[in-house]
Amino acid sequence: NTSSFINQYPPIHGSYATIGIENHLGDQGLQYSYDNQYPDAAMELSNETALYMTTSPPVSQPSPQLSYTPDNLDIVLNQGESSSSLMTISNIGEEGSVLSYSVSKSGISPFEVSGGGPDDYGYLWSDSEIEDALDYNWVDIADMGNQLTFPHNDVATDPVDMGFEFPFYGQGYTQCIINPNGWVGFGEDNTAFSNSSIPSVSAPQPAIFGFWDDLNPMSSDQGGCPAGSGNVYTYSDNDMFVVWFDHVSRCATGDGVTGT
DSSP, X not given: OOOSXXXXXXXXXXXXXXXXXXXXXSSOEEEEEBTTBOOTTOOOOOTTOOOOOOOSOOOOOOOOOEEEESSOOOOOOOTTOOOOOOOEEEEOSSTTOOOOOOOOOOXXXXXXXXXXXXXXXXXXXXXXXTOTTOOOOOOOOTTTOEEOOOSSTTSOOSOEEEEEEEEETTEEEEEEEEXXXXXXXXXXXXXXXXXXXXXXXXXXXXXXXXXXXOEEOSOSOOTTSSOOOOEEEEEEOSSOEEEEEEEEEETTTOOEEEEO
């Protein structure tokens, strides 16, 4: 329905209708949809969909039953180790039944309060605003960092050795690239200066985004931006790899950003 009065013009394509059946007394019927409102169990109708109404009684379907062996698996691994085990899943229900199941990963969260996640690889996030146990821990590398040189304010450095193997989304990396636009990558460079929502196939990948934006540190080519300001430094030991954006400006505004 488009309104409560009689429309004097041809129906408008895409207008909402009443869909259902009603008896000759107007006291019995079934309504499937009215004004684009559907019952919880209903499918929203669209092109090439079907609605079937019948007086036939419901037909009972054979019931499935999940069975799996062994009942549980206990595996203890040290960092860097791997193991494999076999679990057999079967349907021991009634003949002709169809068993549908899904398998998901779960574990103990490292946070008392999680802000998001996990994703398919188990990554979660929290921050010091919602998680009391997270302390602000600035790592000062002012006297020991290595200053990076960028060929262009949108072009990353050559690969930089991190000093150890870093596990990230199922892969191990010993080198990374530092992009002047506020991110660290483990693959090919991406010169897109306009940040976007992630995940995205057009975004840099794989990557860690500290503050992906159109930043403008000192470089050999400012790419049409005003004169750059600020520098980027790295520091590495056997335990950590630090990237420091020191008073780096944005291309458009010149506002400085400091971060590790």
